Amino acid sequence: MSQFTDICRINVKGGDGGAGCMSFRREAYVPKGGPDGGDGGRGGNVVIQASSQLSSLIDYRFKHHFRAERGTHGQGSRRDGKSGEDLILKVPMGTVVRELDPDTQEVAYEIADLTHDGERVIVAPGGTGGRGNTHFVTPTRRAPAFAEKGEPAEEHWIELEMKLMADAALVGMPSVGKSSLIARMSAARPKIADYPFTTLVPNLGMVRAGDYSYVVADVPGLIEGASSGRGLGHQFLRHIERTALIMHVVDITGGFEGRDPIEDYRIINQELAAYASELADRPQIVVANKCDVSGMTERVAALKEVAIADGHEFFAVSALTGAGMQTLMLACGKRVAELRRELAEDQEPSDLYDEQWERRRRERDRAFTVVCESTGIWRVIGRGVERLCVKTDWENEEAVIYFQRALGKIGVDAALEEAGCVAGDEVRIAGYSFAYEGAEEYGYEEDLPIEDEEA
Ligand SMILES: Nc1nc2c(ncn2[C@@H]2O[C@H](COP(=O)(O)OP(=O)(O)OP(=O)(O)O)[C@@H](O)[C@H]2O)c(=O)[nH]1
Ligand SMILES: [Mg+2]
Structure with missing residues (x-):
């Protein structure tokens, strides 16, 4: 696995x-x-x-x-x-x-x-x-x-x-032959059996066809209601969301339950759309599997007509005999290559995360809280305040005075007074502690430069 x-x-x-x-x-x-x-x-x-x-x-x-x-x-x-x-x-x-x-x-x-x-x-x-x-x-x-x-x-x-980051995902009802297909297309050797839900976790396979190479995921089977949590497929719909191409596999025989392939095809598409509307527009190719079984010609033609009408490419294959597989693998490779190009074009690697992070960091920096640790002992917690504190050279009296003024300017003194702190109380910031001397000790200088390095 x-x-x-x-x-x-x-x-x-x-x-x-x-x-x-x-x-x-x-x-x-x-x-x-x-x-x-x-x-x-x-x-x-x-x-x-x-x-x-x-x-x-x-x-x-x-x-x-x-x-x-x-x-x-x-x-x-x-x-x-x-x-x-x-x-x-x-x-x-x-x-x-x-x-x-x-x-x-x-x-x-x-x-x-x-x-x-x-x-x-x-x-x-x-x-x-x-x-x-x-x-x-x-x-x-x-x-x-x-x-x-x-x-x-x-x-x-x-x-x-x-x-999971696959280029294409094999999606379909249980037992339609998704695992058999990935085994044909790649070196992946998932379990294959004639009962539903054989596959419980996705398998990945690297496909090589002509000049193309791409990763295909074999996802557990989906059933009607999968989008609202039925069956095992729901948690994997999330992973289908991450793949550029959906290989929609349909069992042309209708399986042992004698289902209608066109009906199956529609149910799966409804489930995809119900899970996330973008999945309905996700590039899709339709693969009719088990075409080796005799008497399927008419059904294949009917499904093909529906798929083409929906704007999807259509392939008739047999994972059992390998018929049609090479054509399918090449067509998928071509499609994946196109989609990769498109994605690379319209999705410049963004600085979005950095911006979000930076904004969050600044917000966190500005905020501080005053807590009373015990009678007459106050702690100021906040990144900006703590940073100001650790950057102060305590050996240097001028630096200490600067620090005290800066605290007043960003509102720490006011917050302390409001909390009930009085001159003589102990104020703790980061690993330091000070005697509070009262806010009005210092006349604030308007040109005090406060934390301007990130402007
Ligand atoms: N005749 C025929 N049988 C096939 C073909 N492909 C798969 N099968 C059979 O269909 C059954 C289900 O195959 P799987 O590959 O396990 O199907 P699956 O879609 O992975 O099933 P789940 O993992 O349960 O969703 C097995 O008995 C396969 O041997 C095919 O092309 N022709
Ligand atoms: Mg399987």
Whole structure:
């Protein structure tokens, strides 16, 4: 049985941001020049990118930790640090990326479903670089003797799951001969038997015909009502959704129940349409199987007429004798090649996921909450606030004052007061703790630069 899914978990961490530099211009005969400390470079991101060159997640079976490069530190003379290189992890097309909850290690949410070649998503952003002292000049502070530290990047676990990605799916009622067909077309050797629902999980087969090669999936049989959950096929309709071409297989003999092939054909198409309206428009070719059985000529002609009227190509074959198979395999190959070209044309690998992720990240960054840990002890939780905190150089008094003002400016002081915090209480942020001195201690300077690096 071919492998149907492939799942693994990896730990990813962006590069740490480089530190900003505190430096003053030095010139001959000038005692102390203006500030000229460059910014630290941004840490590299860890990016997951779909590639048509890969067919499994085997690369991630044994290596689980991936770190992007750190940004270098800023230097004097306004020399900014270099950004770290992104670390690009290639995965097969059809890989779903999920973020895991850091506490429970359960799936928290789906980050992306990378179905097209080149599609990518940042799964671990690099830390932002610290700003050099040139950024902290104000009318009253012309020689800022501090700079920001780089932001350390966070690490977390993500799950990668490779989903079935076939070019074509063999779809039809049970026992119409789907598994027999894939066995004829490829090296796949699924179980074949004369009872329905022989196939319980999809089988994949690589088909080679002429210059074409493509992947066909043999999906468990569908029955009337499959779209609303009857039978086994429902969960696999989802996978049919991912294939470009539907090979609709009809048992021309009507099987032991003596069904009407045209009726079968219509039921399956109704189920596809009921499951997802796009499936009704999905390119389809109709395959009449078991044409080796005698007395089928009229039935074949009748089904052919219906299929053609629906705008589908039609093939009469026998998986048993191999009759008509080569023609079918070549026609499918041609069709798949055309569809791949079309898909490549109208679906540029998008930055959509990056944008979504970035937006989510910024929203998360801006928000913070104040919680009372115990009497007189308050904790401020929020990425932006925590980032501001870890980037502060606590050895440097000016940097600390800057930090306190920044907290006031983004509304932390107001939120603390509203929660009931009074001067003398303890305020905790990330791994630090401070004595709250009250909001009105500082007159806010309007030109205070707050987190402008992502603008
Ligand atoms: N005469 C004849 N019998 C066939 C042909 N193709 C398949 N069969 C028979 O039809 C029965 C069902 O074949 P399968 O390939 O298991 O059918 P399936 O569509 O995969 O069935 P499920 O997996 O149960 O949905 C088996 O007994 C096959 O030997 C054919 O071209 N001619
Ligand atoms: Mg089967």
